[in-house]
Amino acid sequence: MGDKSTPLLAVLQLLRKYNLKGTEEILRKEASLGDVEYENLDLPEVEIASILTAHHTESDPYSYEFAYDSLKKFVENSLDIYKHELSTLLYPVFVHMYLLLILYDHNEHAAAFLEKFAPEQEDYYQEDLKKLAIVKHKDQIKGHELAEIYSTNKFIVQMSRDASSQLKRYLHDQKNSTVIINIINNHVQIDIHDGPGRTLAQVRATAGGLLGEAPKTENRTKVYYGLLKEPDIQVLPAPIEDEEEVEETPDKPKKKKAKKDNIFMKKPKSDPNAPPNDRIPLPELKEADKLEKGKALREASKRVALGPDTLPSICFYTLLNSGHTAISADICDDSTLLAVGFNNSTIKVWTLTPVRLRGMKSADKLQDIDREAGDVLVRMMEEKDRETCRTLYGHSGPVYKVCFDPFKTLLLSCSEDSTVRLWSLQCWTCLVVYRGHVWPVWDVRWSPHGHYFVTSGHDRTARLWATDHHQPLRIFAGHLSDVDCVQFHPNSNYVATGSSDRTLRLWDCSTGTQVRLMTGHKSTIFTVAFSMCGRWLASGGAAGELMVWDIATGSPAAILPPSHTAPIHALAFSRDGTILSSGSLDCNIKLWDFTAITDEATGEEPGSSNGLKEDKFLLRSFPTKNSPIKCLHFTRRNLLLAVGTYEGSS
Amino acid sequence: MSDSEFAYGSSLSLDSMKVIAESVGIGNLGDDAAKEIADDVSYRLKVIVQDAMKFMHHSKRQKLSITDIDHALNMKNIEAQYGFIQPDSLPFRFASGGGRELHFVEEKEIDLSEILSAPPPKVPLGVSVRAHWLSVDGVQPTVPENPPPLCKEAQKLESVDPVSKLSKPSNEDAAGKPMCGKAARLKASESVHVKQLATHELSVEQQLYYKEITETCVGSDEIRRVEALQSLACDPGLHEMLPRMCTFISEGVKVNVVQNNLALLIYLMRMVKALLDNQSLYLEKYLHELIPAVSTCIVSRQLCLRPEMDNHWALRDFAARLMAQICKTFNTSTNNLQTRVTRLFAKALQCPSQTNNETGVGPSMASMKESEKTPLASLYGAVQGLAELGPEVIKVFILPRVRWLGERVEGALSGIGGADRLAAGNLKQQLLKVLAPVVRQLRQPPDVPDEYKRDYGYLGPSLQQMVSKLRSSPAGGAGGGAAVAVVTCTPPLVPAPAPPASPAHLSKPVETIATRNVVIASPAPHSPAPATPPPQKFVIVASQQKAQPSQSSSGTGHIVVHSSQPAIVRSQNVQSVVVTSGPAAGAPTQKVVVVGMPPQAPASQSGPVSQAPVSVVAKPVFARGGPQPPQPPPELDDLSHLA
Incomplete structure (x- = not known):
């Protein structure tokens, strides 16, 4: 059905055939068809019939119900090996039938059709169906977010070759009803894979995306998920040595090496999966940053090794009197500062150690300072400041995320007012306002190496920025709905995004392309986290579901048993990568045995693990006293810090 | 989800439209017009509420608030609704008459001068941060900041139906005690589920605590006693020790009544008071x-x-x-x-x-x-x-x-x-x-x-x-x-x-x-x-x-x-x-x-702790200290001679 004039032409030809001149004239005038087209009225008789019947059935409301019923029966009666794959076809067909009924003005029939078949769709589609159900009129389809997505994109269904040939045979038999064929031709993309049909568990593992499963072709690109070689290890000896006195110089490198090996035991010398260090330009480390790195390494050497038998201690920071006003929280990498974003557009920063929050001296005082002095950084701070909490004003809407930079001199925040702000933790003022997003910005994250950061928002894009540019460097577009969370890969080369379209995507920072599309989540994804080794991605959803993905293949590595009952908004990996912690609005912190999860994922085929085995992944669950968890953070020594707001005793 | 609660389509009624039309001065709205408007308004309202949900989720809440609606309106370039900020839900009123039923929000006229003359409302408390240990090496300490390991309802259930505890011992195990070391390995290796008896075993720490608390409660140091009683009255997670505590009190009273030991009886009653005051005990x-x-x-x-x-x-x-x-x-x-x-x-x-x-x-x-x-x-x-x-x-x-x-x-x-x-x-x-x-x-x-x-x-x-x-x-x-x-x-x-x-x-x-x-x-x-x-x-x-x-x-x-x-x-x-x-x-x-x-x-x-009260009685230290039961007359101060 290429253009809309074809049916008209067919009608004209029909009129001419029966010699109805008057009607013909009127129709021609009304449709304003040119003579050229009028002359080409030489459609074969069969085609006229097919066009007219097609038009007839499409507008016949009763045929839809019948056709859907027949498709359902075909799926049910097919062999078990095809059944589960074929059943994924039902939902898109159902949705488009509903939309077609609305389009042809059969509003009552559409409602009845929905009433009858909607409850038997998969449970993870119910939320979408509720959204779609509010479309009750032809005019509403255009303006409606979901209906537009469905009508402008193709729903992707994965099928084995055998199953698809079964389907073809069935469709061939359905001569009298072209509805399903038309829908499948126009709105469904069948992705055929070789090999046997998949089981129910396998299908369920990847089903659930707004537009079906991710096609296999999407995930073929190689992803360098390995970690970068740490360039700053060479400059480390200085800070390490001023802690302990070293008498002999020849001894020095040996000692350093031993320490280094201790910490990075697992990391091979040259990771084949690691990207080259110059794949994206990384900022040169400043002197102060090197000091900070050195400190981090020293701390890391004192780290407690965690495992199922040695669980971490959890220190819980409760925000009192915050009610529902505190929205987001972040703890800086060395665990000395806590930032909280509030509903009322403010940001508060607390110090968690006895060190006070000092501001910088005024300009004329700064002039007096000797810039060559070794402790210039200390000297430029005001000694008199004794604050333990500072408030940052600037946003004009709720602050949805705050984020400390790796060297704890800067803070990023994003807000409902569609801006991202960069704050200095030395002057305690706003430095830059980044405008670019059109609608509220949901999430912002720093690159682990600083300098870059990534944001995501309601405008369905994620954007990569550098602090010294006021325009985004890359815009990652492709998600079909809000991009709710972002996360930088530990090697800074990739960005992962999670969205309301229930997909996770991985983007390459250097090319700006999408390199992974991962489906399988059954609800909106609110938080993602990369494992320490860079290979695994954990994501938490609105229904409290938690999944682990293998970036190497783009397939789900583990679907953790549902144990949270409310949206998960915080995920954190222990520094040695053995424990995954999840915090949810149901006031629970859960610890998962990540080593066991990855062992199993690498050991066997994903998606086939059964529920009984997964029980052992959950190590412990810690309920809080009516305090939903907003943030989780592992200190360098593997102490788990959690932030929550106390919501009263009721 | 059952079919009954599956509400795919609900919309505003024609009557509502008519009432609203009346309220803005349109006298007779036709049925067709009302239906058109009702459909359109329902659609738009639902879209706004769905958008508002996004704001709710990103504010990490589970309850939709009026500000979420405002933000959703803002996103659609519609001016927000002012004046609806209310701490609690809107007070809907109901009225019926003439065959029509009506829900409405009562709007009272507010006298501005009254508000201006009234003293300003109290400033809300500032947000503050408080730290505590949620877990120490995988064990949740029973401090008041943490939820009690066994909530009051569960204790109540247990007292009514003790079998319920036996049926799910693993559950409690996951919540209360650490699953590490030997216990975990035992649990993993045991393939047969043996039904646990409802033992009231106390851990070493609990035994120490029990000993310390009971000794302090009847000891001579009043300051420490106040602390001990405070602990009894506030600490969650005492429920495992409760049988011992009660036996201690009961036996203590028995013995001290015979010995006419007034001071000890007072101390024991104060323990009862503290236990009664503990919110987490049943x-x-x-x-x-x-x-x-x-x-x-x-x-x-x-x-x-x-x-x-x-x-x-x-x-x-x-x-x-x-x-x-x-x-x-x-x-x-x-x-x-x-x-x-x-x-x-x-x-x-x-x-x-x-x-x-x-x-x-x-x-x-x-x-x-x-x-x-x-x-x-x-x-x-x-x-x-x-x-x-x-x-x-x-x-x-x-x-x-x-x-x-x-x-x-x-x-x-x-x-x-x-x-x-x-x-x-x-x-x-x-x-x-x-x-x-x-x-x-x-x-x-x-x-x-x-x-x-x-x-x-x-x-x-x-x-x-x-x-x-x-x-x-x-x-x-x-x-x-x-x-x-x-x-x-x-x-x-x-x-x-x-x-x-x-x-x-x-x-x-x-x-x-x-x-x-x-x-x-x-x-x-x-x-x-x-x-x-x-x-x-x-x-x-x-x-x-x-x-x-x-x-x-x-x-x-x-x-x-x-x-x-x-x-x-x-x-x-x-x-x-x-x-x-x-x-x-x-x-x-x-x-x-x-x-x-x-x-x-x-x-x-019989039991290991039943001896405790006796040993307490033998202790002749009630030197001085001014025991203060909540409302003691001043004469009680004069207890030193009791020793």
Whole structure:
């Protein structure tokens, strides 16, 4: 059905055939068809019939119900090996039938059709169906977010070759009803894979995306998920040595090496999966940053090794009197500062150690300072400041995320007012306002190496920025709905995004392309986290579901048993990568045995693990006293810090 | 999700549209137009709410708020709705009339000048950060900042249905104790699920805690005791130690009553108070140990070495208050706690003639003598215990016996024993204090001393003075003690909201049970100054029939008061309790509950901790320290000589 004039032409030809001149004239005038087209009225008789019947059935409301019923029966009666794959076809067909009924003005029939078949769709589609159900009129389809997505994109269904040939045979038999064929031709993309049909568990593992499963072709690109070689290890000896006195110089490198090996035991010398260090330009480390790195390494050497038998201690920071006003929280990498974003557009920063929050001296005082002095950084701070909490004003809407930079001199925040702000933790003022997003910005994250950061928002894009540019460097577009969370890969080369379209995507920072599309989540994804080794991605959803993905293949590595009952908004990996912690609005912190999860994922085929085995992944669950968890953070020594707001005793 | 709750389509009704149209001045909106508008408005509203949900989720909330709607409107370039910021949900009102039903939001006119002149509202508290350990090496410490390991509901469930604990031991295991080391390996290797017995094993830390707490609570250091009691009153997660604690208290009371160790008894009662105050504990399972201990401290004949010197009255008062608190908290229709406790005290106040009748053996004079030996201190305790249960109880159980009590007081005051005199004085004072407010409500204003004398015997004149003093004082309940008696009025055993019926009708059901001692409680028919009428309560307690004389002579039914040794109240053996409810005249809305309880074995429980109280008694350190039970009279400070 290429253009809309074809049916008209067919009608004209029909009129001419029966010699109805008057009607013909009127129709021609009304449709304003040119003579050229009028002359080409030489459609074969069969085609006229097919066009007219097609038009007839499409507008016949009763045929839809019948056709859907027949498709359902075909799926049910097919062999078990095809059944589960074929059943994924039902939902898109159902949705488009509903939309077609609305389009042809059969509003009552559409409602009845929905009433009858909607409850038997998969449970993870119910939320979408509720959204779609509010479309009750032809005019509403255009303006409606979901209906537009469905009508402008193709729903992707994965099928084995055998199953698809079964389907073809069935469709061939359905001569009298072209509805399903038309829908499948126009709105469904069948992705055929070789090999046997998949089981129910396998299908369920990847089903659930707004537009079906991710096609296999999407995930073929190689992803360098390995970690970068740490360039700053060479400059480390200085800070390490001023802690302990070293008498002999020849001894020095040996000692350093031993320490280094201790910490990075697992990391091979040259990771084949690691990207080259110059794949994206990384900022040169400043002197102060090197000091900070050195400190981090020293701390890391004192780290407690965690495992199922040695669980971490959890220190819980409760925000009192915050009610529902505190929205987001972040703890800086060395665990000395806590930032909280509030509903009322403010940001508060607390110090968690006895060190006070000092501001910088005024300009004329700064002039007096000797810039060559070794402790210039200390000297430029005001000694008199004794604050333990500072408030940052600037946003004009709720602050949805705050984020400390790796060297704890800067803070990023994003807000409902569609801006991202960069704050200095030395002057305690706003430095830059980044405008670019059109609608509220949901999430912002720093690159682990600083300098870059990534944001995501309601405008369905994620954007990569550098602090010294006021325009985004890359815009990652492709998600079909809000991009709710972002996360930088530990090697800074990739960005992962999670969205309301229930997909996770991985983007390459250097090319700006999408390199992974991962489906399988059954609800909106609110938080993602990369494992320490860079290979695994954990994501938490609105229904409290938690999944682990293998970036190497783009397939789900583990679907953790549902144990949270409310949206998960915080995920954190222990520094040695053995424990995954999840915090949810149901006031629970859960610890998962990540080593066991990855062992199993690498050991066997994903998606086939059964529920009984997964029980052992959950190590412990810690309920809080009516305090939903907003943030989780592992200190360098593997102490788990959690932030929550106390919501009263009721 | 079932089909019924699957609401794919709901929309605003035509009526709503018409009403709204009327409110903006469009008189007659056609049905078609209304339908078009209703459909469109529903669609738009739903889209806005769906968008608002996104803001709710990103604010990490689970409840949609008005600001979310505002942000969603903002996103669509629509101006936000102002003036809807409200701390609680909108107060919808309902109205109907002319066949139309209407829900609306009531908007009151606000007087601006009033708001401007009013003092500014209090500034909300600033947000602050507080840190605590949620887990230490994988174990959740039981501090007040953490949720209790076993919530009160679960404890309650466990006390009602102990099997429930056995059915899911693994669950609790995951919540409370660490799953590491040997235990975890054992758990992993064990393929057969062996049903765990409900053992009450205490960990080493808990044993240490128990030892420390119990020693401190009865030790000599008052500051540390206050800390220990604070810990008992606040710490969640004591429930595992609760059986031990209760046994400790119960045994401690038993031993110290014999030794007349007043100070220790006070300490033990303070422990009971702390346990009662703990929000995370559910004590019902242990009441069989606590109640006898507490009642012993109320009515025991002798609680201290030198009754003429030591202030054991404060202990009785304190324990009585505890008992009232226990009754208030744990009384249910199945355990009839308050009835049983009331009975217990009422028996102690039994008039000699009644006691005589009940025992039914020997000449009346002999039993009279026997009963007259009920020590004054016990009488005092019983009066206090009843008084704490509320004015209704006072009226029913103390007032009828005031004449006899007066005789006892008169006899003792004229007697020679110094201790007796002191006791009689205290009892008299207590009786006056307790009775005055009740009498004041009962009698009409002209207080004639002679009438009082006639009605109440020896105590009449003093009572009259007290009552007239009360009447003259403003607002009625100015007298401290009297006010307390009214305030501590417990929730009515059987609520009777309707106006009082005549006693004659009420007595009917009771008579069917054929008892002798029928006490009928009816609310004051004519209260002269019903400023705050006390909750009405009908408590009809029938003592057991005369056909069981052996029962009462064996002494299990009421408090045992032997002249030779201090009284120890075991469990109350209540044979029958009759409670009638319903004030409606003659209406047979009554409930008969018969509760039988076997007498408890007097032997102390065997176990490692049962020795603890004994060792405590042997400890002769009560040097000094000014123990302060919540409301002790100043004399208690003078306890050093007790050692």
